[in-house]
Amino acid sequence: MRVTSKRKVVVVGGGITGLTAAYYLQQATKHLPIEVIVVEAALRVGGKIQTMRKNGFIIERGPESFVDATGSVKQLATDLGIEHKLIYNNSGRTYVAVGKELFPVPSNLLLGGSPNVTSLMATGLISLSGKIRAVGDLFLPKSQQEDEPIGDFFRRRFGKEVVENLVEPLLAGTFAGDIDHLSIHSMFPQFYQLEKDYRSLIVGMTKQNASMYAQEGATAEQLHYGTFEGGLETLIETLEQALEPGTVVKGTKVEAIEKLKNDKMKITLTSMPPIQADDIIMTTPFNAAKHAFKKYDLMQQVPSMNYATIATVTMAFKKEELQKYQDAINFFVSRNSELAITSCTWSNRKWPGVAPEGYELLRVYIGRVGDEAIVELSDSKIEKTVLADLRKILDLQEKPIFTVVTRWKQAMPQYVVGHEQRLQQLKDELSDAFPHVYLVGSSYEGISMPDCIKQGHKIAQELLNSMIPIGRAQ
Numbered sequence: 001m002r003v004t005s006k007r008k009v010v011v012v013g014g015g016i017t018g019l020t021a022a023y024y025l026q027q028a029t030k031h032l033p034i035e036v037i038v039v040e041a042a043l044r045v046g047g048k049i050q051t052m053r054k055n056g057f058i059i060e061r062g063p064e065s066f067v068d069a070t071g072s073v074k075q076l077a078t079d080l081g082i083e084h085k086l087i088y089n090n091s092g093r094t095y096v097a098v099g100k101e102l103f104p105v106p107s108n109l110l111l112g113g114s115p116n117v118t119s120l121m122a123t124g125l126i127s128l129s130g131k132i133r134a135v136g137d138l139f140l141p142k143s144q145q146e147d148e149p150i151g152d153f154f155r156r157r158f159g160k161e162v163v164e165n166l167v168e169p170l171l172a173g174t175f176a177g178d179i180d181h182l183s184i185h186s187m188f189p190q191f192y193q194l195e196k197d198y199r200s201l202i203v204g205m206t207k208q209n210a211s212m213y214a215q216e217g218a219t220a221e222q223l224h225y226g227t228f229e230g231g232l233e234t235l236i237e238t239l240e241q242a243l244e245p246g247t248v249v250k251g252t253k254v255e256a257i258e259k260l261k262n263d264k265m266k267i268t269l270t271s272m273p274p275i276q277a278d279d280i281i282m283t284t285p286f287n288a289a290k291h292a293f294k295k296y297d298l299m300q301q302v303p304s305m306n307y308a309t310i311a312t313v314t315m316a317f318k319k320e321e322l323q324k325y326q327d328a329i330n331f332f333v334s335r336n337s338e339l340a341i342t343s344c345t346w347s348n349r350k351w352p353g354v355a356p357e358g359y360e361l362l363r364v365y366i367g368r369v370g371d372e373a374i375v376e377l378s379d380s381k382i383e384k385t386v387l388a389d390l391r392k393i394l395d396l397q398e399k400p401i402f403t404v405v406t407r408w409k410q411a412m413p414q415y416v417v418g419h420e421q422r423l424q425q426l427k428d429e430l431s432d433a434f435p436h437v438y439l440v441g442s443s444y445e446g447i448s449m450p451d452c453i454k455q456g457h458k459i460a461q462e463l464l465n466s467m468i469p470i471g472r473a474q
């Protein structure tokens, strides 16, 4: 263990992963000779989390909510003293658009709830023969495969129609990915494990759901979408304020990381002199991390990661404009429809206080892997395309009061089959050459906000455990 006068930990990237790691490190090292610095390329922190507050509307330009299955968000909110600002969604129906019509999704399925066979049988989304095939899951043997594409996994269990009209729309509208390449093991370990443990997914989900409901207090966080009063950026603002003044250096990018003779590392920055570090927590997308080590031919054999390019489009309308589907909070889009959009949420129905009285706030996703050209269009062309789709489904007549288009180029990491082996190869290669550099964040062990918070918290704890002798040295 190296004992220096002051150990410097540099966190690269001020998104939710980096801020969480910096926060937990600083909380635990207040009286230790450890300095934590966050280097952020943009002029603001938060990364993908961006809330716009405009004329009484709260518009999420990036993520809009989270499902806190493991409680990592609640834990962070509690530690920051903003647990009272956590809010969970109003209930409402989720639909899937097939053709020009919306069909309700069988109850509970979205959040991994139990696939009630009665509600599966009642849905108009799937034909009778498709339903009979889906129930085949109860009798089919389990697979011995280590990993496979999400599409193959669910086709094997439930048949083609369930995948086309239910699984693919829900996933494309959430992760913008190609289900024939994304890994079941990395993206949905819970389903992969259900098959291993119970053989049938229907049996497994029913049993697990029963035990989840049996746990006192588990339902609100685990079976609802969550956000914060004032939007997701409330969490970012609170995290930034909780860091010691001067912790975050904004508007400078990490260009390169090199080894120095004194066991430290040199970090070359754009527009600033280089800094030295003892430990580096890299929370940038993988391709930026790979770029920082290009001098060493390190990680260069690992293929670059694919990221989906998408856009979010938010539109405000007068309430009287949106009379159809009064019970809906969102809909996803099957490829068996003529729509360009992939999903749509009535934000004001899902969350209290995001639109003034008398207005509806619709948030739409457009673009997915293999269908990205649309995101390159001008704002007005994107607006026109979205409006044409909404008119087909919702009988809209008027134009929106305002539209906010946000492009997310190469932003949604795609964990394709074999992701975990590649990740291990990457970590092994890096830890041999740079044992004090750690890769965490959405490119690695979970894309969702709760997963990113979990990774940030975990790396802080691991680093702290490795530093304990420094504390004793004082």
Ligand SMILES: Cc1cc2nc3c(=O)[nH]c(=O)nc-3n(C[C@H](O)[C@H](O)[C@H](O)COP(=O)(O)OP(=O)(O)OC[C@H]3O[C@@H](n4cnc5c(N)ncnc54)[C@H](O)[C@@H]3O)c2cc1C
Pocket (backbone or CB within 6 Å): 012, 013, 014, 015, 016, 017, 018, 039, 040, 041, 042, 045, 046, 047, 048, 049, 061, 062, 063, 064, 065, 066, 067, 252, 253, 254, 255, 283, 284, 285, 288, 310, 312, 408, 411, 412, 440, 441, 442, 443, 446, 447, 448, 449, 450, 452
């Ligand atoms: C449109 C969209 C919708 C989403 N919706 C949801 C949702 O509803 N629910 C959910 O749970 N998740 C959602 N996600 C995923 C989730 O928002 C992200 O995975 C998560 O916020 C990523 O956090 P992060 O800190 O790992 O990375 P980022 O937020 O990408 O932060 C990385 C930071 O590193 C900085 N950086 C990059 N390169 C450098 C460099 N060389 N030097 C210094 N700094 C650098 C960047 O500027 C950025 O601030 C969504 C993502 C997108 C794009």
